[in-house]
Amino acid sequence: MAPTLPSDFEQQVLLAVWRLGDDAYGTTVRDELEARIGRVVAQGAIYTTLVRLEKKGLVGSAMSDPTPVRGGKAKRFFRITPEGVQGVQAARSAMDRLWDGLPEASEASGR
Amino acid sequence: MSRRPPFLARLLGRAILPRSVRDDFMGDLDERFAREALDDPAAARRAYWHDVLSPTVLRLRREVKGMPLPPGARPRNATGDGFMSSLMTDLKFAFRQMRKAPVFTAVAVLSLALGIGPNTAIFSLVDAALLQDWGVPEPERIVDMYELTSGGEYYYTYYSVYERIVEGTPNQFEAVAASAQTTLNAQVTESADGEFILGEMVTGNYFDVLGVSAGRGRTFLPEEDATPGTHPVVVISHRFWQRSFGGASDVVGSEFRLNGRPYTVIGIAPEEFKGRIAPGIGSDFWVPIRMYPHLAPTQMTNGNLFFVGRLAPGVSTAQATAALDAVAARYNESRPESRSTFAIGAVNLADVTLHPGMDRIVGAMAALLFGAVGLVLLVACVNLAGFLLARSTERRKEMAIRIAMGATRRDIIRQLTVESVVLATLGGVVGLALGLAASRLFLGVRLPIDIPLHLEVGLNGRLLLFTGASVLIAAVIFGLTPALEALRAPTAATLRDESGAAGGRRKGTMRGVLVAGQMALSTFLLFGAGLFLRSLQEATSVDVGFDTGPAAVVTVEAWASEMTDEERSAFAFELLRQTQALPGVRAVATTSRMPLDIGVTNTGFDIPGVDPPPDQNRHVIEFAAVSSSYFDFMGIQVVEGVGLDGLDSDTTNTSAVLTRAAAERWWPGESAIGRVMYRGGNTDRPVTVIGVVDDTKIWSLTEAPRPYLYFPMSANAFGRYHVLAKGTLPPQRTADAIRDAARTLRSDVFVSDTGTMSSHLSYIYFLPRMAALILSAVGVLALILACVGLYGLVSYAVAQRTREMGVRMALGADSGEVVGMVVKSGLAVVVIGGILGVIASVGLGSLLERFLIGVDGLDPLTLLAAPLLLTGIAALAAYLPARRASRVNPVDALRSE
Structure with a gap:
């Protein structure tokens, strides 16, 4: 059987990292999620997920040079790995298969 | 509001996070804060705290811990890396211990709270009355001046002295102002009842000398204090504005009546400036001193002024004092026929709490109160040391197992320290609440004099710092000693359940010291409280020489x-x-x-x-x-x-x-x-x-x-x-x-x-009554604490000897004799402590004599009451368990332990 699919929140974080490309670090990932799905997330939740995704090999990370606005602290940039891309795609196709033959959300009523 | 991330939150975050994600995580938070603080710094600070305190941070910590360790790194112990995590373990353990022994915990916390509560109460009162700022910028450049009597007392004085000072010190002071404390009847609206307000009549340069500018409106113009009785203007305090005018914005320029005469409000002092009467009391108005004949003709001749000077740049207080001495010397030379010597007393404002003469008396009273409540805390600490010592005996097996399993001495001491700090902190929190409630209650007592006193009591940094320090001291005093004692027990013997392995004689000595100390402290404290109560009794029976019947x-x-x-x-x-x-x-x-x-x-x-x-x-x-x-x-x-x-x-x-x-x-x-x-x-x-x-x-x-x-x-x-x-x-x-x-x-x-x-x-009896009230409350507290502690220690010591009593009785000793012997030896240390307490009390009595009315500092009745009462309780504490032990079957007694 294929490796376990990333959870909902993991998928959301993975997609944000993928979309942000070279500019994915804690603050931007958080902003991205807040902007796109209007969900306020604690910094700790983002980081926990990023660390877990890194352990699973779905993202990789590298430290940048320190910047003054951050009190002289370095940023940790994340980047989605090929496995990560596979993971979100597998999750999506699984969802698609489950959705197959059902009416679109706009047509559904009384779920 | 600061544009920097909250310091404490940052520190906490760094402490919790593992090193591998610490910098980048906190950097992200700082970056976000910097962005959000541009709009709303307060909200940004809240969000920052929110992120740090979020449980997800702890989850992140666990997540990172599970990561493979970098090569070469080795875990410091099984549960985590270093100080923070072992502290967490100790904390968890401490709470588990407390849950396991709820009665012990309740008694310990309550006992400590009763010790810390009075300290907090007294401190918050002293803080409200004495530790307040004058609200004057650069107090070190202000010098207060009074007439100095031959007895070294600082007296209010006359306007002529002001003129002499101004004339004689042109280079030492930029300017000198005069102020007279005055009460006036204020009628804020035509229909309102008058109220007495306390404030100052001042020279026109008063605010300039103190470097205080108006919060609203303005302060005095030079011409407003140039001619007598011509400028009915007033500056009011921020507090009076809030209280009597409801903070109305159109007060400046309006009129209200002082002593029945209309005065125009020209300004409102800034909130932090409390005037120069006393920071804890505060002035509510300032009127030009030349309005005296207009406001209070009959009070004109009173010598009720004191002076404040602003030092010229580069002039020290000592140089100014020298110039003032010269002024006084010239005046004394000008009137050789006079029998009295004129002198000026000058004090830098930075060194004045209330008034140079009062500071000593008030300071002595505060020291007396602190001494009393400090002793109560000490009694509470000794109690807890006793409780913990007894408990450490029960826990010696636990310690032995831990040592056998590889715990180091350091680990055990740390854990026991954490336990006492947790206990002390709980006690501190309860004590803080008790203390604040008590001080509020105290302020609710109606003062017998018509001075509008507005002390503000509440939580503040100083109070928290003070309570925190009390807690820490308490934790160290009562926590560490038994902790060290616990380590002295030989491990192997303890594990084999051998009796007498509990540190034997050493522990007995320790207990003896505690009992004697408790007894001495309590005797001392109760004697002090007793003296004040007797003093009140005497004060109320002094013949005042007139009919005090109802009128x-x-x-x-x-x-x-x-x-x-x-x-x-x-x-x-x-x-x-x-x-x-x-x-x-x-x-x-x-x-x-x-x-x-x-x-x-x-x-x-x-x-x-x-x-x-x-x-x-x-x-x-x-x-x-x-x-x-x-x-x-x-x-x-x-x-x-x-x-x-x-x-x-x-x-x-x-x-x-x-x-x-x-x-x-x-x-x-x-x-x-x-x-x-x-x-x-x-x-x-x-x-x-x-x-x-x-x-x-x-x-x-x-x-x-x-x-x-x-x-x-x-x-x-x-x-x-x-x-x-x-x-x-x-x-x-x-x-x-x-x-x-x-x-x-x-x-x-x-x-x-x-x-x-x-x-x-009630005015004249107020101080003795208040002192007696506080000290009897303190005394009753001390008595309760001492009784509980003494009873616990003595009865525990006697119960420890059950086995020995069994042996003696098995060998044919009479049970009455055995009980007598045990009680006698249990009481020996009590008596030693009592004697020490009486000796210390004799010293205390002579110290307190000046606060007492009609009672000798060595009042024999009071001196003997405390030790006799306490010895009685100790005797009971020794007798009851001894009698119980003597009734036990000797064989059972031998098996006990």
Whole structure:
């Protein structure tokens, strides 16, 4: 059987990292999620997920040079790995298969 | 608000996070904060705290811990990396221990809370009264100046002294201002009742000298203090503005009445500036000093000024003091005939808490209170040390197992320390709450004097710091000793369940020290509290020399309204007549000063043939102007000559009545009748002595009989006086009726107090009563704590000897003898402690003597009561478990342990 699919929140974080490309670090990932799905997330939740995704090999990370606005602290940039891309795609196709033959959300009523 | 991330949150975040994600995580938070703080710094700080305190941070910590360790790294212990995580483990363990022994925890926490509570209460009061800022920028550049008496006391003084100082120190001070503490009747609206407010009459440069500018409006212009009585303007305090004007924005420029005269508000002082009376009391108004004749003509001659100078750049306080000494020396040279020496006392404002003379007394009182409550805390600590010591015996097996499993001494000490810190912190939190409640209760006590006191008690950084320090000290004192003791037990023997392995003799010694210490401390503390209680008892039974039975005492402040002298005197006589006619009234009298009141009315006299005291040019004699009925009313006997009968309205008469102490001092062994005295040296109108009356207490309950002079009431300008009445009705009802009569007569006359003889006297009994109240509360607390602690320690020690008693009885000893022996040896340390306590109490007694009234510092009854009571309790604590042990079957006793 294929490796376990990333959870909902993991998928959301993975997609944000993928979309942000070279500019994915804690603050931007958080902003991205807040902007796109209007969900306020604690910094700790983002980081926990990023660390877990890194352990699973779905993202990789590298430290940048320190910047003054951050009190002289370095940023940790994340980047989605090929496995990560596979993971979100597998999750999506699984969802698609489950959705197959059902009416679109706009047509559904009384779920 | 600061544009920087909250320091504590940052520290906490860094402490929790593992190193591998610490910098980048916190950097992200800082970046976000920097962005959000541009809009709303407060919200950004909240969000920052929110992120740090979020449980997800702990989840992240666990997540990272699960990561493979970098090569070469080794975990410090099984649960995590280093200090934070082992601290967490210890904390968790401590809470588990406390849950396992809820009774122990409750007793320990409560006991400690009762020790810390009084400390917090006293500290918050001292903080509110003494540790407040003057609200003056650069206090080190301000110098306060007073007249310094030959006895080294700082006195308020006269305007002429101000002129001398200003003239003599042009280079030392940029400017010098004068201030006189004054109470005025303020009527904020035409219809409002007047209220007494406390404030200052000041020279026009007062605010400039102090470097304070108005919060709203402006302060005084130079011309507003240039000519007498021409500028009715007032600066009010922020607090008065809030309280009486509801903070209305249009107050500046409006008028309200001071002593019945309209004054224009030109400014409101900034909130942090509390004036120069006392930071904990605060001034509510400032009026140009040249308005004195306009506001209070009868008070003009009072020497009630002190001065503040702003040092010129580069001038030190010492240089200014030298210049002031020169001013005083020049003045003394200019009047070689004078018997007194003039001197100026100067103090830097940075060194003044309230007033240079008061600081010592108030400081001593505060030290006394702190000493008492500090001892209570110590008693509580000793208690807990005892509890923990007993408990450490029960836990010695646990410790032995932990050591056998590889825990180091450091681990065990750390864990035990964490446990006591947790206990102490809980105790501290409960104590803080108790203390704040107590201090609020204390402030709710109505002060017997008409000073609007506005102390603010509440949580603040200083208070938290103080409680935190108390907690830490408590934790160290009561926690570490038993912790160290626990480590002395030999591991192997303990594990084998061998009796006597509990540290044996050492532990016995430790317990002995605790019992003796507890006993000594409690004896000492209870003795102190007992002395104050006895002192109050004595104070209330001192013969004050006048009738203190029920009577109405109504204070009329006629000077505070606009009337001519004739109107004032007509008003006074009419009020007296109407009072006499009130239902149920049998007797009435008036006096310009009540005995045992605050405040002094005195004047200088020449007495032919009698030299004034050394250092003085004249006899300074206190006096009161009284109605002829006063002596009868107060039950004061005329011992020679006559009273003041028939002189009430005779304004040309210059007779006076003296007290026995005055007659005996000036004409010992001779008659005083017919002698003359010259008021202010004025030989044109000699004052003739027509009678001598018995002495009364004038100022205080402890004073020796003082010379005192009574004039007929017409000699008083009827500015301020008390109307006294007694009869068949309750005195408060009569007092209200007198006030109503006064209001009906003239609605603009201000009645400042509608009270009774007992409310008047509550002032003089206030301090001893308060001291007795606090100290008896402290004493009762100490007694409870001491009893609990002593009982616990002694009974535990005796119970430890059950096995030995069993052995002795198995060998044929009589059970009564065994009980006697155990009780005796248990009491030995108690008696040693008691003796130590009595020795310390003897020292305490002589220290406290100056605070006591009518009680010897070594009052034997008090000295013996505490140790006897405590020994009794200890005897009971020893006897009960010993008797129980003696009834146990010796075989069972041998098996116990």
